[in-house]
Amino acid sequence: MYMKSDFSFEISIVYDDLCAQPGFLMGFGFSTLIYNSLSKTYLLFDTGSKGDILVHNINKLNIKVSDIKKVIISHNHYDHAGGLKEIYQINHDIEIYVPLQDMKSFTGVYPEAQVQGISEMVEVDKNIFCSGQFGSMSLKEQALFLKTNNNNLIIISGCAHPGLKTFILKGQTLSKEINAVIGGFHGFRDLSFLEGIKFIGACHCTQKIREIRNRFSEQYNVICVGNSYLF
Ligand SMILES: [Zn+2]
Numbered sequence: 387m388y389m390k391s392d393f394s395f396e397i398s399i400v401y402d403d404l405c406a407q408p409g410f411l412m413g414f415g416f417s418t419l420i421y422n423s424l425s426k427t428y429l430l431f432d433t434g435s436k437g438d439i440l441v442h443n444i445n446k447l448n449i450k451v452s453d454i455k456k457v458i459i460s461h462n463h464y465d466h467a468g469g470l471k472e473i474y475q476i477n478h479d480i481e482i483y484v485p486l487q488d489m490k491s492f493t494g495v496y497p498e499a500q501v502q503g504i505s506e507m508v509e510v511d512k513n514i515f516c517s518g519q520f521g522s523m524s525l526k527e528q529a530l531f532l533k534t535n536n537n538n539l540i541i542i543s544g545c546a547h548p549g550l551k552t553f554i555l556k557g558q559t560l561s562k563e564i565n566a567v568i569g570g571f572h573g574f575r576d577l578s579f580l581e582g583i584k585f586i587g588a589c590h591c592t593q594k595i596r597e598i599r600n601r602f603s604e605q606y607n608v609i610c611v612g613n614s615y616l617f
């Protein structure tokens with residue numbers, strides 16, 4: 387996509403249920419490993435359902451879990467938070483960011499861990515933002531916004547239970563140039579919101595994946611565990 391020297395972020399898929407490159411494992415759930423070249427930091431967004439699968443896939447990229455500094459959990463469903471146990475067992479120093487509503491359930495399970503509850507949009511690493519929590523009283527979720535050096539925005543979504551549109555609109559407050567959307571789109575059907583987005587990486591729980599692929603055949607990318615993308 388760009389020269390390796392001038393990228394802002396490298397996003398690697400480390401958990402998904404649709405496809406995997408040779409040597410990588412599939413599983414139910416979603417997770418991406420992000421290398422932020424602006425801060426020289428590794429971050430994890432979501433953890434899939436099973437820690438052993440997740441750790442295998444991370445190691446397969448020649449990254450150690452102990453190299454990861456921060457983990458952002460989109461929402462408290464087992465297919466996104468299930469692998470956190472193994473990650474925390476290996477790396478007790480990792481900073482954990484969860485929707486504020488789920489703070490108590492995480493500090494209950496990880497009383498010694500550095501857990502932060504997020505309510506409003508906040509920068510958690512250089513040019514990387516938690517969206518803030520959105521959704522119903524019973525289910526809150528946050529997405530991740532990555533803003534490149536060129537002011538392009540990448541949205542990473544776990545399941546998008548509050549609606550992908552909600553995260554797209556929130557992301558537009560950071561930058562009008564949305565370059566990519568990657569992750570689970572769930573029941574999202576307002577496909578006109580994807581117009582103009584160059585990289586559409588719908589995967590995991592996306593129900594309208596066939597319609598999205600047909601309508602945006604140029605922009606659609608098949609997301610496989612083990613794939614890495616530079617932005
Ligand atoms: Zn979910």
Ligand SMILES: [Zn+2]
Nearest residue numbers: 465544545591
């Ligand atoms: Zn999910």
